[in-house]
Amino acid sequence: MIGVLGSASPVIELSGLPAISPPLPWHNEAWAQLHQQLADDRLPHALMLAGLPHTGADRLALALSRLLLCHAPSGGLNCGKCHGCELSASGTHGDFLWLQPEEGSRVIKIDQVRKAVDLAQQTANFGARKVIVLEPADAMNVSAANALLKSLEEPSVGTHLVLVCHRPHAVPATIRSRCQMLKLATPTTDESLSWLDQLTGDREGSAQILDAADGKPLLAESIYRQPADKDQHVARLTCRSLYQGSVAPAEATKLLAATTASEIIEHLLGATQVFIRNQVGNALQQTATREAFALLDELGRMRLAVEGGANPNPQLLAEVVVGKVDEILGLAHADGTIGS
Structure with a gap:
């Protein structure tokens, strides 16, 4: 099953997902770059997605993960219909692991990373690829980061490591140097408001919650959804x-x-x-x-x-x-x- 080895209340619920997971509008340029790399068979084994908190780097990681695990991508996204998409939507995909700090902790620990390393060394069960996401990667403690080096130095075929990071320099240089970093755009106020309008249906309401969230659109979404x-x-x-x-x-x-x-x-x-x-x-x-x-x-x-x-x-x-x-x-x- 999808392993959410961490918080009991993650930003993204990794079960009961919609059929298709698209990127957020302000990440369209980054998404196009990733899609082209995938089409050219140049997608790196280890990728670091660096973006500010509450701007959706984790959602881009989810969109990419589900695309990689999809058996029949359509329109540049996961198809939402194949067996791989059904498994990733329900939280039961054996080749998909999402690591977060455990409940009550702000740190990704070595035991969690060891499970990721074990998965990386196994043969994929449901397709040609395995995907491991660490979110946020800057939450790894020193022991966990050292354990991850094994997978970075000896990459197994078909394994993709995606490190979501809010503070790249908080990740050890030994990790950063082995990842291709993609710095994500921060949404403008207009982009955030247009996106929130689809949720609230009201520009004034969107502006109020965005202001309450200090301009962070996903935090504004949380304020709206969880009053x-x-x-x-x-x-x-x-x-x-x-x-x-x-x-x-x-x-x-x-x-x-x-x-x-x-x-x-x-x-x-x-x-x-x-x-x-x-x-x-x-x-x-x-x-x-x-x-x-x-x-x-x-x-x-x-x-x-x-x-x-x-x-x-x-x-x-x-x-x-x-x-x-x-x-x-x-x-x-x-x-x-x-x-x-």
Whole structure:
């Protein structure tokens, strides 16, 4: 069966898939390149798809995986009708493995990668190809990355490794150097809105959820489809409201502490980036903006620590980061500049 060796709630559900898995519109150029390589028998054994989070690199990996496993591709996509497509849609394809961090972890571990290496060494059961996806590849720990090298150095016939990556330089150079990297386009606002319009049927609604998602279309889709995920949406909006000065620090701390440490970091990273973008002209030289950049660096270090296994207390973390933002807003008032 398709092995989702990881999170219990992946971005892409790998069972009950639609018959056909197309790429997202803003990846059409990358898709054309991959399709031409496949037609010319030049598709690399190991491919790294590098794109920003929540912009669909994983969906491009899924589209490519299902095309590779399809027995009768049609119109440049998997046909949706053959036995291979039926198996990949139902989550029961024995030649398809999708690795993610296990539930409760942010790391892809060595035991997971060993299963991938075992599959890579076997003969395909349902066709000429096997496909292994690591998503995100930058979540591999050192031991897992070393184990993957075996498959990269000794590629077996018909095996395709697809590494989805948000931070390519977080992947060891020994891995990167053995992969062909394809840097994916980031969607424009118009592209994101046009795509979301098909979901919402309303441009104003699309614009609202895209704004709430800091311009990330797949995050906006999640907000639309999962309105019951209140803690996540409240935390995201709390961080934005904090910079706007429309929520008190004590209340913000309370709201943020209801989520995990990693989520606090991610939401505040997005809100801090928005604050910095909204500073124009001389404001970029102001103390408040320089402190905001410093906070970005600190949040980045926190994220790396959490990814490495650190488990900070959400309440204490919320108090620290909210205090930092409050200091930045105080400096912005003194400078005479406030980001929205």
